[in-house]
Amino acid sequence: MRRDWLLAGLMTLSVLFTGCGGPKPLDDSDLDSGSTDPSAAVSDLQGKVSYDGSSTVYPISLQMSEEFNAKYPQVEVSGGLSGTGGGFEKFMAGTTDLSNASRPVKKSEIEKGVEGGIEFVEVPVAYDGLTIVVNPANTWVNQLTVEQLQQIFLADSAAKTWKEIDPTWPDEQIRLFIPGTDSGTFDYFKEVVAGKEGSIRSEGVSTDENDNTLVGNIAGEKNALGFFGAAYYFSNKDKVRAVPIVNPSGDAVTPSPETIENGSYAPFGRPLFIYVNVKSLERTEVRRFVDFYLENAPRVAAEVGYVPLPAAIYEAARRNLDTGRTGTRFLDASGEPRQGTLEEIYGSAETP
Amino acid sequence: MSRETPIETVRLEPIPASRRRAIERSFRILCTTVSLLSVVLLVTLIGAILFQGLPRLSWNFITGMSSRDPSKAGILGALIGSALVCITCAAATLPIGVATAIFLEEYRPQRRWLNVLHRQLELLISNLAGVPSVVYGLLGLSAFVHLFGLFGTIQEPFFEIGVRRYHQYESEADDRMILIPAERDGAATAPVAGMTVYTSDLRSFALRTIDQDAPRVEDPKAARRTIRLGTVGSPTRRTAWYYLRLPFGYTVLAGALTLMLVVLPVVIIASQEAVRAVPGSLRAAALGLGCTRWQVVRSVTLPSATPGIMTGAILAMSRAIGEAAPILLVSGVLYLSSVPKGLMSEYTVMPLQIFQWADDHEREFADLAASGIIVLLVLLTLMNLSAVLVRQRAQRRLH
Numbered sequence: 001m002r003r004d005w006l007l008a009g010l011m012t013l014s015v016l017f018t019g020c021g022g023p024k025p026l027d028d029s030d031l032d033s034g035s036t037d038p039s040a041a042v043s044d045l046q047g048k049v050s051y052d053g054s055s056t057v058y059p060i061s062l063q064m065s066e067e068f069n070a071k072y073p074q075v076e077v078s079g080g081l082s083g084t085g086g087g088f089e090k091f092m093a094g095t096t097d098l099s100n101a102s103r104p105v106k107k108s109e110i111e112k113g114v115e116g117g118i119e120f121v122e123v124p125v126a127y128d129g130l131t132i133v134v135n136p137a138n139t140w141v142n143q144l145t146v147e148q149l150q151q152i153f154l155a156d157s158a159a160k161t162w163k164e165i166d167p168t169w170p171d172e173q174i175r176l177f178i179p180g181t182d183s184g185t186f187d188y189f190k191e192v193v194a195g196k197e198g199s200i201r202s203e204g205v206s207t208d209e210n211d212n213t214l215v216g217n218i219a220g221e222k223n224a225l226g227f228f229g230a231a232y233y234f235s236n237k238d239k240v241r242a243v244p245i246v247n248p249s250g251d252a253v254t255p256s257p258e259t260i261e262n263g264s265y266a267p268f269g270r271p272l273f274i275y276v277n278v279k280s281l282e283r284t285e286v287r288r289f290v291d292f293y294l295e296n297a298p299r300v301a302a303e304v305g306y307v308p309l310p311a312a313i314y315e316a317a318r319r320n321l322d323t324g325r326t327g328t329r330f331l332d333a334s335g336e337p338r339q340g341t342l343e344e345i346y347g348s349a350e351t352p
Numbered sequence: 353m354s355r356e357t358p359i360e361t362v363r364l365e366p367i368p369a370s371r372r373r374a375i376e377r378s379f380r381i382l383c384t385t386v387s388l389l390s391v392v393l394l395v396t397l398i399g400a401i402l403f404q405g406l407p408r409l410s411w412n413f414i415t416g417m418s419s420r421d422p423s424k425a426g427i428l429g430a431l432i433g434s435a436l437v438c439i440t441c442a443a444a445t446l447p448i449g450v451a452t453a454i455f456l457e458e459y460r461p462q463r464r465w466l467n468v469l470h471r472q473l474e475l476l477i478s479n480l481a482g483v484p485s486v487v488y489g490l491l492g493l494s495a496f497v498h499l500f501g502l503f504g505t506i507q508e509p510f511f512e513i514g515v516r517r518y519h520q521y522e523s524e525a526d527d528r529m530i531l532i533p534a535e536r537d538g539a540a541t542a543p544v545a546g547m548t549v550y551t552s553d554l555r556s557f558a559l560r561t562i563d564q565d566a567p568r569v570e571d572p573k574a575a576r577r578t579i580r581l582g583t584v585g586s587p588t589r590r591t592a593w594y595y596l597r598l599p600f601g602y603t604v605l606a607g608a609l610t611l612m613l614v615v616l617p618v619v620i621i622a623s624q625e626a627v628r629a630v631p632g633s634l635r636a637a638a639l640g641l642g643c644t645r646w647q648v649v650r651s652v653t654l655p656s657a658t659p660g661i662m663t664g665a666i667l668a669m670s671r672a673i674g675e676a677a678p679i680l681l682v683s684g685v686l687y688l689s690s691v692p693k694g695l696m697s698e699y700t701v702m703p704l705q706i707f708q709w710a711d712d713h714e715r716e717f718a719d720l721a722a723s724g725i726i727v728l729l730v731l732l733t734l735m736n737l738s739a740v741l742v743r744q745r746a747q748r749r750l751h
Contacts, residue, residue: 026555026577043527044552046520047588050698052684055711062687063420069689074552078698079687081708086684094507095602210711212718232713284520284586304420305713 043072047285052080053087053100054184056128056229057272059304061100068292075285084184092118097280101273102128102184104330119278119326123294123317124309124342126301129230129255130188130268133240137222140169143244143252146267149193152225155201177217177226180209189227192267215239230255231305260307263341271342272306278326294318309342316346405722413723418687418705422716427724432691433604433699438673440608440695445619446665453623458649481617489678492610497682499599506601514595518550519585524568524575530559532585543579554590595696602683605695610682614675615668622664626657659746666739670732676703702728
């Protein structure tokens with residue numbers, strides 16, 4: 001009995017070893033069959049591409065990976081969604097080739113990469129509108145200003161009820177439902193509403209990493225107020241109502257692909273990025289992946305529910321890649337953040 | 353011990369029979385309601401999941417990979433990943449867990465201070481069973497993924513076996529690559545006509561070269577073997593099935609070892625219970641016949657404790673397969689081009705995939721999450737069922 005097993009094991013082993021025996025020479029008959037084979041249309045490029053980061057950008061990257069793999073089936077792409085901050089942590093340690101981000105890279109994150117000699121190219125890929133939403137049964141809020149949002153969300157201001165913001169609104173408690181503090185969405189909202197120093201209040205706020213849970217919570221609570229990426233709003237228009245936001249020029253604007261792209265939905269329209277490790281770009285498979293990404297970004301961004309960038313910005317990103325221009329354009333030479341919209345920052349020019 | 357405690361005498365007030373019966377009845381109703389409530393809750397949950405998930409559950413779903421298109425998306429990658437991680441985890445956990453349990457139960461020290469230490473150890477292990485799994489995830493991240501940073505980095509490992517380095521060049525035929533083995537230090541070897549080079553699937557041939565400004569090679573067969581001088585190659589590698597690297601990186605092995613930390617206390621405690629349940633008389637008889645400790649463990653304790661140990665182990669593995677939090681830290685990957693092939697592959701697991709689907713803004717993916725939950729539930733039921741079967745069979749054999 002035991003001997004049988006031994007024999008079976010030996011046979012399996014021998015099959016295994018002959019299976020991975022030395023390389024066989026290539027002969028012309030192989031090439032003949034190859035040229036008639038429909039799979040010959042796809043590349044036999046091999047290698048690995050890895051990315052991680054924002055869950056907001058993930059759907060774009062996922063679709064890119066799939067389409068890329070259809071063309072390059074032998075390149076192993078692996079993608080994760082640890083959040084913008086978590087993604088940069090891996091990226092600056094050199095673990096991933098690309099990092100998805102729903103906000104520009106921070107100075108502190110760049111510094112982490114400096115030790116390991118990590119240099120990167122910044123590639124904006126799409127716009128996302130951060131949408132402030134309420135329950136459809138909420139009939140009183142027809143627009144909100146950034147100041148009013150500050151009243152509601154800042155840690156040191158105490159607007160707990162609608163009435164405290166506007167005397168004509170009901171005297172009922174506001175229930176806040178917002179994304180978790182690890183997400184780029186939260187970071188972006190905090191930066192617009194609270195600035196660098198301020199902080200978003202944590203009392204009486206329900207956070208959830210799952211944006212669908214947020215949609216569900218807001219749809220189920222009359223006094224709810226919350227925010228998340230526009231893609232979630234576009235696919236849940238029947239459940240929640242987006243609040244028009246008063247932009248710097250004084251108009252109340254509802255988020256839509258048009259208002260996000262033309263910049264009138266401000267200040268909550270935000271660009272999405274991928275960051276590419278310069279060293280990884282030397283590998284053919286990464287280079288091809290990034291080229292593929294940039295080429296298809298306008299179409300895929302729209303398909304996935306985001307807003308494509310103006311062509312000029314894609315061109316600027318392409319130039320960055322071709323010339324190997326590293327670093328972020330969102331910090332100036334002295335490391336201070338630059339103000340302005342994406343178009344101003346990318347369009348203006350070749351500031352060093 | 354219990355025999356020495358004096359029995360307390362309680363004086364029962366006479367209660368009218370009708371009231372006693374009423375109390376009895378209401379207690380029974382209470383118990384029934386509570387248990388019915390939990391059953392109803394469970395049935396509702398499972399019903400809702402089945403209702404939402406069954407329509408999308410198909411063979412395509414089982415054999416499909418992660419996708420942006422809900423009709424194409426499937427769970428195969430995560431399923432294989434879960435299976436690989438779970439099997440590796442079991443292989444690592446069982447020997448350590450059972451050995452620890454036997455040490456704790458069978459080799460109780462005689463000396464007093466050692467005994468105190470022994471008891472502290474037991475206390476420690478029961479405490480470890482209550483540590484949230486995400487903490488083990490953090491530990492696993494630094495211990496297994498990065499090996500505490502002691503052995504190089506993931507990109508420049510301290511130790512590697514089973515890898516061949518090549519440089520990948522574009523041939524003159526469209527989308528066909530040529531591999532040239534790299535130098536020992538990983539540097540590129542310059543392409544020279546006549547040298548032995550390889551296709552992507554590692555078949556050898558003699559290289560041809562043409563000058564940088566030479567016209568296109570028309571013959572496809574010749575083009576396939578030709579590199580234009582001046583083409584820059586990019587490093588690539590092929591790994592054998594026994595490929596191993598220190599540190600492990602974000603691989604199946606690191607994930608399995610991290611899950612081992614999560615379930616090890618559970619396995620130890622379950623095995624301890626099983627070993628403790630073996631009647632002392634059996635051990636005494638064996639020892640009386642002149643058996644050594646090892647012989648007692650091997651031929652008396654372990655065989656009769658096996659059913660209990662196996663049950664504990666399988667239940668622990670069901671826990672491991674359902675863990676998402678630690679894997680989020682030590683893998684974090686969700687899209688994979690192909691299924692993980694070995695211990696050194698990147699991987700994803702079912703709970704992560706379900707979590708991501710549930711989070712997607714397209715609602716079809718919520719249905720997919722439900723389908724994924726069904727697959728996970730079926731797997732868990734099968735595992736628990738096998739725990740029951742193993743126990744029954746092993747028990748029958750003993751009697």
